[in-house]
Structures are given as structure tokens and as C-alpha cells.
Amino acid sequence: MVEKDCEKIYSLGYSFIMLSSFFAVFLGIGSYLMFKYTRNDTYLICIIGALISTAIFYIIRYIVNNNDYDDIYELNKGIFGKFLGRILNIILLLGFILIASIILFNNANFFNAEYLPDTSINFLKAIILLPLVYISSKSLASIIKMNQVLCIINIFMLFLSIIGVFAEFDITNLEPVFNASYGEIFKSIVLYVVVSIVPLSMLLVCSRKRIADSERLNGNLLKSFVFTNILQFLIVLITILVLGEKFISLFRFPEHIALKQFNLFNIFQRVENFLALQFYFSSFSLMSFLFYYIIKAMPSTKFRNYYSILISIFLYFFTNIIFNNTVIFTEMIDKYIIYVILITIFTPILATFAKLIMQNKFAKIDKK
């Protein structure tokens, strides 16, 4: 069947998946924990973390390039066989469900804490889930295109935010340098690397063969990875420059508090609520991909069209059960997020990567 032009996936749009997903997992989760451990040294952690996570980026890129199937699920079934492949897929699915729950609750918590304190968090979760039900009925190409548009808006708003808070920069906030202990630095670096596995794993949503301009894929992916890490570094650095070491640890969403200082020429002030849309957009994009992943893992039955509604209802109640309130949520992500990502997402990916390498080696030997 000839693919319609509007259904084509281009490498640029595909590489943007990383960008929005990165923002989504770091706001209120990755950054919050990193600030907690390493405070004003966190910007240095971003540099070290980005360098180390390059290894994970290459693992993911290798899988994407060597995937002869449609996505990671098909690939696992193809290379491990149906039984082992399914087990790996179930573990991955579990990981994506847990991450989706965390992002959903974090997003609802953000709106509750910063905008709508009198509104029940359940209402907010419902509002966040509704557009996701709609978008998950669309094709992957449409989701990627939507993500691309949102990313461009996000980047524009981010740079506008940087200009707006520039006057509030205090360079002394960076001192003392390396004030955190070795243990805290290590924890923070591990956190950066592990959390960045989530956005990188979103790239496995499709394989190289689905990309229309696949010859540009590797270049665009690398550019996007570097750009994403630079933006993340900038967000962290600016938050530190504006709020300072001790002030950062006071708030659950320090990035948003830094935005409150926005003042452009003494004319544009108090626009943090508008600029904070970038946080929602990135969470929405990541959730769209997570929904796509979860639906894709479901068996193909006549109820397939209702899966998005079922998943939404499941996530709605699941988050109510596991995260009773914000304090429990914060404690849980602090204690378990690293293990959740490592066990449920990174382990299957690593297994796939190892198997692919072995297969390719054997294939080379066979050719010889």
C-alpha cells in the first residue's frame, strides 16, 4: 500500500520526540530531585549526565537503525521469539504505564499547586486525560507532527522566558561550586542519566524503515540529542541563577517560580501562567507517545478503538490508588523512580540491544 504524504514520518519530526519528552520528565521529577541532591551544582551535573547518557543515546539509535520491524514490540517478538519477546514487551508495557501514571499525577499536581488549588486533583486528571483520548485515536505520524508543532512553540516560549528573567540573574548564586558531597553528586548524575532513558526510549516508537528521509535520521537524532541536553542545561542553570541555592529547595516546581520573576522592559510581567504552558505541552506530548505505546501493546480485538478510554480510566484510578497525595507521590518518586526506569524500561532495551549486536555479529561471521 502506498503511504499517503500526510502519513509520512520525517526524521526532523521524529527526532523532536526526545525534546518534549525530556522537558516532561525533568519538570517536577528529574530536576526537582537533582536540585534536592546537588542544589546549585546541578548545572554541572547536567553536563556530566549528558555526556554519560550519550551511551544510552547510541544504544537507542543502534536499535532504531537495526530494527527491521515496525517498533520495539515487533522487534522483541522477532528476535527473541514469541514467548520471551512477549515477556519483555509486558515488562516494557508495565514501565510505560508506571511512567504515564507518574507524568499524569505530576502534571495534575502542578496545575493544582500553581493554578487551581481549590479544584480537586481528580478533575484536573480528567481534563489532562481527555485530549489524550482524542490524540491517541490518531496515527503515529499525526502525533509526531503535533509534537513537532508543540516543540517549536515550547522552544520559542523557553527563549522568551530566558530573556524575560535575564535581569534577575545573580552570578553569585553559582557559588560555592561543588558544594555537594561526592555521594550527592553521584546520586544526581545517576538520576540524570536514568531519567533521560525515558525520553530516549520514546524513539523506539518506530523503526528507521518508517522514516521517509532515513538518510538524514542519524544526523538529526544527534543534533536533537545535543540540542535537548543544552536546553535542559539552560533551564537548570537559569533556575539556579534566578533563585539561588537555598531558594530552589523551597519549592516543588522551582522552574515555575523562576518564571514568576519574568519582567520584560517593565511592561510584560506576571505572564508565568502563559509561559508555563510549555510544561503542559511537553507533558502532553510525552503522554501521547506513552498512550501510543500502551495501545500498541494491546491485543488486536474489536475493542481496540476503546483502548484509549480504558487506559485513561485505568490511569485515573491507578494514580488514585498508588499516589494518595502529593507528599506520598514525592516520596515515591524519590525512592523508586530510578529502579522503575532501570528495571522496566532499561533492562528490556538493553536485552534487545545485546541480542541485536549478537545477531549482527553472527550475521557477519556467516557472511565471511
Place this chain on the structure above:
Amino acid sequence: MRKYIIALLIMVIVFDGLNNLREVTDLAIVKAIGIDMTEDGQYKTTAIVIDTSNKEAQNEGIIYESIGESVHDSARKIVNESPKKLYLAQMETLVLSEDIAKNNFEDTLGFFIRDNEGSNAFYLFVANGCAAGDLVKSINEEQINIKSLLNTSAKYRGNCNLNSLNDILKDKMKPGIDITINSATIDNENIKISDMAYFKGWSMKGYLTDQESILYNLLCNNLNNTILVAGQSDDRIGAEIISSKTSMSLDKENNNKINFNIKIKANISETGSNVRILNSEQIEDAQNSLEERVKADVNDFLLKIKNEYDSDIIGFGNLMYRKKDDLYKEENYLSQIETDVNVEVDIQNQGGVTKKW
């Protein structure tokens, strides 16, 4: 299609249920709040609410007062009198009584730090020698824009600064630094900006003098403009500081020593009859006189901070913390600190006058 209809129906129900929905006309926009402590330990809130219904008296607000067990409780009780709930996002001024600044400062600010509606970008005052509620009432009665008053004083006199609650909190959170807050008072039924209040930890200790407030702002890089006089009567030189920059650094050889480097740009605004500023040598003499005056004043002020006030408002401890010097952790570190002040005054012009009349 059916699922979209279901989604739409849920949306209709959910969007209608946003509890925070408030029309602009339902908001009691607060201009200023004053908080006092009653004798039985309750909070008394006095608020100026902008009267949006009276278009002719835009500046005049309605005063509401209430008493409660906490700041939030007393602020919320205002709904017993006002048909609208207080909306704090546009608040410009928060006035605290001396009693609160001395004994309950941390607890009182807690409500404003947590409140998500406000931006924490309002100015904080201590009511010097009067009740915070009285000060707020005077602001309303005399229709004085205390924000403009503060702006003008900070801009042209330098005895106060434009630090908002956020800036104060940022300083408070830093190790090795104590905060200062502007104060205002009622003098002959007129509101005026008064001396700055200085704190030790979360408790107000007292007030700086007028001259000390200016020197404090000079040392903390908050001074834009002020008048400087060196010498007396016929020998006096009056200058207007047009910009200043102070840098503070730890001495490389002696870690207990802090060096101040103050650079001032000034214009001559008046001179005594014995003073001639007609050539470069005379300009240099004038610069030296001004430098000596600033140096002497700053040294006296620093000595007073160390020995009398015992409050690290300049942030010696913070500098040590940033440079990883642990002296600031000692209890009486202020008295162990030595200071060296270097002042450079650069006279930019002598007022367009080339000869003495």
C-alpha cells in the same frame, strides 16, 4: 465517533466543575494589607480593597478589618463583611507591625510564601512606631501611593531599597546573611519612609539610622542616587552620587579579612566659598575629600554592625560560605572579621560651572 461523544459529554461535566472559576467582577482586588498582633496573640488583618464599583474614586479603596487565629483565617474572615473574596495577586504592599517583625515574622510570612495567587513581588514594610493597620488606613485616607513614595526615596535618596518579598526571602535563605526591611511611619498624620529595620535570623532587632540605611544600600549595591557632603561650612563639597558599585572579596592572605572596593561616580552640586574646583588638581582634592568621608562613614558603620548590631546584614558570612571558609559557622564570627575599605570617587562634572562667581 461514539467515543468522541462520550469524551465530549465528560468534558462538558468536568469543565463546568472548575471550582476556581471567578469572574473579574467577583474579585476583591487587594492593594495593601497590614497585619498586627492582638494582645491575646491573634492576627489582625487590615486590607485596602480597590472599589471597582465606584469609577469616580479609583484610588480610594474600602478598608476591611478582621481578627483570626492565623493570617489566612483573619484574611478569610473578611468575607463576613465583603461580598467578595480577597484577591492578592495585585497586592503592592504588605505592612507588618513591629511586634510581628520581632516575634512572629517567619510564621506570618508563611501564608504569603505559600499562597499561589500572589507573585511575592510586593513590597514589605515594618510599621515604625505605629500599628500596621493604622498605616494601611492612612495610605487609603491620604490616597498615597506608598509604592511610588518608596520608588522615589530609593531612587533619589537611597535610604530604602526596592527589594520585594521574593528578594528578601532569597537573602534570608542564604547562609551567613541577615536581612533588612524598609519601614514606614506616620509623622504628623503624613506617611513617610523611615529607617530600615535590621534582623538577626527571623527576628527584627532594631532600626538603622538614616545615614546607615544609605551606607547599607551603598555596600549592597542598591544605591542609585544620593547626596554626599564632605567638609563643613565654607570648606564643604556637596556631590550627587549618580552611580556606585561595591565589590566585596576575601583577602588572599588573611581569610578573616574582607576587602571592600567602592567605586562612585558623582557630580559636584554645591561647594563652600573656600572651595575651588577649576582644574584637575582641585578636582583630585575634591575627590580625595569625598573618598575620605565615605571611607570614614563606611568604617564606622561596619564597626557598628560588628560590635553593636551583631547582625550580618552585609553578608560577610555569605561571602565566606561562597568561598568555602568555615569561619561564618562560629557564633561570634562578626567580631573576628577585619575589614579594609577602598573608595574611589570619580567626579564626572562640576555642574557646568567653569569659574567661581
